[in-house]
Amino acid sequence: MIGIFSAFGAAISWTYACFIWRSQTEKYKSIDINLVKNIIAFLIFLPAFINLSVLNNLKSIITLLFSGVIGIGLGDTFYIKSLQLIGTRRTLSIETLSPILAALSGEIFINENLAFRSYQGILIISISLFILLRQRTNLIVNNLTNITERNNLSVYVFPFLSVLCAVSGGLLSRKVFLESNLSPFQATEIRLLGAIIFLIIIKKFRINFFLKKLDFNDQKRFLLSILLGTNLGILLQQIVFKTLPLGIGWTLLSTSPVISLFFATKEEGQITKGIIFFTTLLFLGLCLIII
Template sequence: MIGILSAFGAATSWTYACFIWRSQTQKYKSIDINLIKNIIAFLIFLPAFINLSSTTELKNIFILLISGIIGIGLGDTFYLKSLQTIGTRKTLSIETLSPLMAALSGEFFINENLTTKSWFGIIIVTISLFIILREGNDFKEENSSFSEKNKFKIFAFPFLSVLCAVLGGLLSRMVFLQSNLSPFLTTEIRLLGAIIFLISLKGFKINFFLKNIDKNQQKRFFISILLGTNIGIFLQQVVFKTLPIGIGWALLSISPVISLFFAKTEEREITKKIIFFTCFLFFGLTLIIL
């Protein structure tokens, strides 16, 4: 039950945070936003290192650092770039292909065999989200540099984000299966890995863009970091610790449904078809949980 509640909490926190981040992606580079949010989140969770003991295997620390580089450093950068080009709901819809990829990776790499019912639920979720995505075929948005001719590039960013997120989650799950590290500590180690990678990629130059935005926007950005990075990644780690990765990702995949609350603000009207397949998606999630 803790894993299920954590998944719903993580999805809610992440969805609201990315809605705020998208307003920043129109002004600043995705890599700059990702780096700043990770540095601030890392400083907030800094006390987590108190729990780091000499008995902690270096192998597990190394795996978590790689997990942070792939899942947070690369994954979140692709994610923010996708928000910039196609918007929150469409990005989250494509991201929800991750349960199928996660279930397959869990079965192939760490022998997490799911029941037939769970597989059926994951397929229902995937089909529902595909149709929800097809319903919104208007990719061109204000301030977007991508047109209908660039659909391949548009889909590349969220797909790469999915791939990186699943690989990062798989590595975290592997660490939890072979150690007693807490979600709190693993979150901080992953953030550290992402920061080292992004700073190196930037040539050790940090764009402190927060000083260029008003106090209202600064407050919203800090709230988004607390929700999307600190609370979101921490709850995600709880999910990886307590649930098989395929089931965990399926529960985390309710983000597109949550993003429908922002649809009128950000993109378009919610149609009856979207409502129907959203309900179908929840049916799939029910099969996975029960």
């Protein structure tokens, strides 16, 4: 049960943090937001290294570093960029492809079986997702330009890349937990370290620590988003990977689109009955995967 509760807790934490990060994308680059949040989260979880035996866990540590580079360094950067382009609800809706890829990856690479009914759930998810993506959404950028995105498929490259990177990082984490005794706390910190090293190299060691430029209220909200979305969110995610099969874990983690309905009116205006219906249908498809 701890894995199930952790998954829902991570989904709630991550969803709320997304809306805070979304507000910062109008002023700062997605890679800068990702790097700053990871550095702060890493410093908060620094005690995780106290009892870590590097020599005894060298292979697992290297794997987790790569997991951090792919899942957090690349994945979160693509994710935050997607928040900027298409908004939170649509980004989270596309993220529901992750259990499909996770279930298939788990079956292929670590021998986690995929039941026939899971394919039924995948079909329901695919249909619901296709219809949701065709819903008309008006986005306000920099409070100046009203941009309508309908059939411009190029803007969906970033969320799809985010899904691919997230699942790949999750698969590596799951593999480590199956082969070692590292704790979710330690795994979280190692993955953050991998992401930070990668992003600093990409940025050529130039860090835009924009937090000091924010007013006090925005600083508090951003720090809260780090605690919830990065520290708590990734820690709970690692607990899920340790205790549940990859496909089932990602399915529960992907309840974010339903949770996002409670926040989306602040960002995208009125939520129509069609959006509610197909998002709920999408969620039912996810449930079918784990029955």
